[in-house]
Structure formats: structure tokens, C-alpha cells
Amino acid sequence: MCRIRAFEDAAEEASRGGVAAFGQAAGGSAQVRGPLHLSTGQEAVPAGVCAHLTPADWLTSTHRGHGHTLAKGASLEGMMHELFGKATGFCGGKGGSMHIADFSVGMLGANGVVAAGIPIAVGAAHSMAIQGRDAIAVTFFGDGALNRGPLAEALNWAAAFRLPVLFVCEDNQWSATTKTAAMSAGEGAAARAVGYGVPAVAVDGMDVVAVWQAAGELVQEIRAGHGPRLLHAKTYRFKGHVSVDPAAYRDPAELAAAMQGDPIARAREPLRAAGVPDADIDAVMREARQEVAAAVATADAAPWPDASAAFEDIQDTGSGRWRS
């Protein structure tokens, strides 16, 4: 959680002036450009869920995917370099924040299209079943994705084929500038899953221990061959939809109340109760910030992709040609 928070704080700092949206103009000097979707406040969900995964398990993510990627074990440095658009980033500077992936740890990609990662995870789970491999797949998606067809299709598919896949709805209550509840019929994520015969559990997504416990049970059931499960984690994003969004559409009291439950501050309680000294807890965040600062420094110094890279990794059969 601390690494995610530290990573995103630094990314936000490096992105100032780098995106035109919500009435703001883009400047040219930012180190991180384009839409940067921060998951500040939501860290307990990826941390609690991914603690149960191994690098052999598969993960698909969303436009707000930094936390998922880090929690799955991706290197913080490779991610920061990618956000800076450098050749040394995970995707060689071709993906950026919205398309971050680290296949080496089973992280099959963030996604710029809401709900699009869900069927891909179902396919990865199906592939494990076909190949007789033990790994499972996990897919994170927001509450806004509830209203897109691919989720409905994928829930049905996973249940019909009894696939080893965990659906995680990260419900931060907002879809861009819209309150999701105003746009969503029925009782929400868990009810929809149950409608497809997929058992679902709701959890306080601001409490990392609760997420860890609930996810642990679901992952165990999935690994035991009982088919798909859904975790509905109720959480909150502290920042705007993208880094430049002041979230003026949101009642400040709602944010203030949510911030009372900051998952990182809350995680201190069980640690203290277990006898961990405050100094050790503080050291975790301090070390995370140092690690991030080092990544920012190397990212800044790292080379840009060669112009010819724009023509690489498109397709082998009839790829685009260099203009003469």
C-alpha cells in the first residue's frame, strides 16, 4: 500500500501540466503525460487481493491500474520509466499509464477501455483449464464497468465453464464525474454476480485485513476447483478521475468522511495491536518514498525510444513501413 501511495504521489507530481482535460491546458514540460488515473485511497484492494497470487497467476486491470500492477509484483522502476515514456519502461514507452503491463509477473495489462480486461482474464482462466494448469486469473474493474456488456458476458461464461477466475469490483462509487449509483439499476456487483450463479462477497475495501481475509477465502475456493467468485470491495478514490480533475462535482464532506478511513492509516491499528513499533511502521512509508525517488531519478535520465520503435511490434506479416 505504501509503495502504491508513494508511486502515485510522485507520478502526480511529475504529471503537472501534462494533460488537457477538465478545462485545463496541457503544458509541454511534464515528465508524465496524458491521462493519469490515480488510485489514491483504494490501495487496500489490490494489496489485499494480490497477496494471494503467485507470478504464475494472471491479472488484468483497468485504466486505474498502477496499484494492481505493483501489487502483482511488477518492478516499480519499470513502471515509472513507462509513465515517463522511456525506452526502458515495461512497454518501451508505447503504453504509458493506461496500458501498463508486466507479463513476466503475469500482469496482462491495464486497459484503456472500461470492462475490456474482464473477458481477457476469463480467456486466461479458460486457457489454464484447457492446458490443465493450476494457475487462476483475477480481473479488477470499477463500478462503472458494471453497466457494460462484457462483464455480463464474462460472468456468464466463467460460470458456464466453471473457470478459475476471481472478479474484483473496485467500487469507488464514481464513474469519471458521475455518481455510479444514479446510473446503475438493482443492487450492484454482488447481486449481478449471484444472478449468474457466481458466489459473491462484499467487503470494506478500506480495510486491508478484511480484503485480505475475504480474498483469501475466495481464492482458496477457486483453486479448489469450485469455479468463479466475485469480490465486491467498497472503496473511495481521494483524487479526481484523472490527476488534473479537481473533482468539483463531489461534495467535500463525502471526501472528508472517506479520508477518515484512509486504508494506510487504518492498517496501523492491527500492526500496533500486534506489537509493531511505530518507528517500524513509519519506516515502511519512508523506504517506499526513497525507492520511488530513485525510480524517478533513473526514469528522468533514461533514453527515449528510438523513432524506429514506432514501426516495431505491430505485426510480422505486413507491418507498417518506414517512410522514405
Next chain:
Amino acid sequence: MTYAGAAVAGLAKAMDEDASVVALGEDIGRGGIFGQYRGLLERFGERRVIDTPISEATIVGAAVGMALTGLKPVVEMRVIDFAMCAMDEIVNQAAKNRFMFGGQGRVPAVIRMPNGIWSSSAAQHSQSLEAWFAHVPGLVVLAPATPQDNHSLLRAALACGDPVAYFEHKELWPLEGEVDGSLDVPIGKARRVREGGDLTIVSWSKAVHWSAEAAELLAAEGIGVDLIDLRTIWPWDRDAVLESAARTGRVLIAHEAIQVAGFGAEIAATLAEESGARVARCGGLRIPVGYSPGLEAQARLTPQAIAQRARELLDRG
């Protein structure tokens, strides 16, 4: 062997040779609605021949997940018109994956989308949309016109390692032809259907057969047609087309797809830029395909129309 049977044989051969090849789609367990998967379930089992729900987005999305994790999926869209329900998965997910993630993953999937007019099936089952897919970097686009090519190109598509938009024609399934199972047809190489020196016709898919009939009509008038079946829409065989254009000086592009913004426009523009040939197009009108026989006929290309367009091109001097 029929065009449909050639596809079954080609796929069966690929599945025999490579255990990572799987097929998924609606009703394919019963052989597919055109018989293009007949017998495969019995032979390869339900792990590798997967009957799916009616969920086009997830059929392609799941295939992307399968491809990224070690399989080579052959994906059935039933008719191209339903692939519209999976456009995000085809265009944003399958085609872009390798590039966006810096080459970490590849999507070796073949997406079969039966193209073209299907008689009496009206506007939502009769489209020819190959140009849409040719426009998307990352996709290979194939359109076999013969049983041999359907057999060989399906296997080439599976072997190429890139996502392939594969267009069989809805009305070519019963077409009979010789198939040599050992013949390799490379992607990107056109086929010369007949040779002639007066005029080149470039075509693909079912329109190749109409163009061949048009060439017969013209031959009776003493006009020699050099007929090229493109077979691959992307990467298309520019060399073959430019070479023929240099010999004949006149090129007619004939395709069933609507002429406006069709792939023929790309070929015509290339010829204008890179050859001295005079160019004309003959494609469908910009109308949805109607149900009534008379309405449907308006949307169909005919050998007569192609021949007439060729005469007009020749008359231009």
C-alpha cells in the same frame, strides 16, 4: 472438395500438428452453421472445440486471453455482421496488444468472419466489411476465393503468429474445387487467375468468380483480361498489381463491398501514385442490402456490370 470442407480439413490438419490450436464459437460443436467445423468436436474433444454462449465480445476477448497464455485460438463470428459486437476486442485488444505492451505478448488468433451477401438475408447478414479491418494496424486480412486457398490460407493464418481477420464468403461454402493438402499458399501473394494484355482486373473473394465470368464475356469480344485474385487484403500484393498494370495500362478493381471507401480505393490511389495506369472501380452501391429479390439484386455485383465497367475503361482510350 468444397470450400467449407477445405476449411475443416485445413483446421484439422493444423490441430493435429499443433496441440495449442483450439477453436471456439457458437454452434461449432455441431459443425458450425456452414459445416466449416464438421467432425472436429468428435475428433479433438470439447477442450479444443469449444461451444460458446452467444457472447461475441467475450468470444474474441477470451481468445485474446487464451492467445496471451499459450494457445492459438480460431474464433468463429458466424457472420461478419455479428463481429460488430466484438469490435473493441478485435480492434483495441487483439490488434493493439503486442504494440501497446512493447512486444511482451502476442495474439496469434484467427478470427473467422463470413463476409458478403447471403441470399435473402437482408441488411444485417450480408455485409462486406473487409476495408474496416484493413484500416487497423496489427491485423492481417485474408479473403480466400477457392477451396484450395481456404485450406492453405487458414493454415498460413494460424502459422503467422499475428491476429488475422479471416473472411470466408457466405455464399462460397458449397463451391467445389481441387485441394492439394500439401500446398502452401503464402500470405501476401496474389493469384493470377487468367492472363491477358488489354486490361487488368483486381478482385477478391466471391467477386473473383464474377470477374472471371466477365473476363469470358470480354474474351468473346476479343479483349484479353489479366485477372488477379488478391487473396490477401493486408498485406496486399502491390508488386503483382503494379506489374500487371505496367503491362496492360488499365486496371479495374472489382469488389462486392460498397465502393465508397472500400479497399478498392486504396488500390486505386496506389496505382495513381505509382503507375501511369488508368484506373476504375466497380463495387457495391452505398445501400443496405434489401430482402426482396429485386432489392437484393441492386446490391449485387454481376459479371455483366464488371464487363460493362471494363468496356468503359477501355473506351477512355
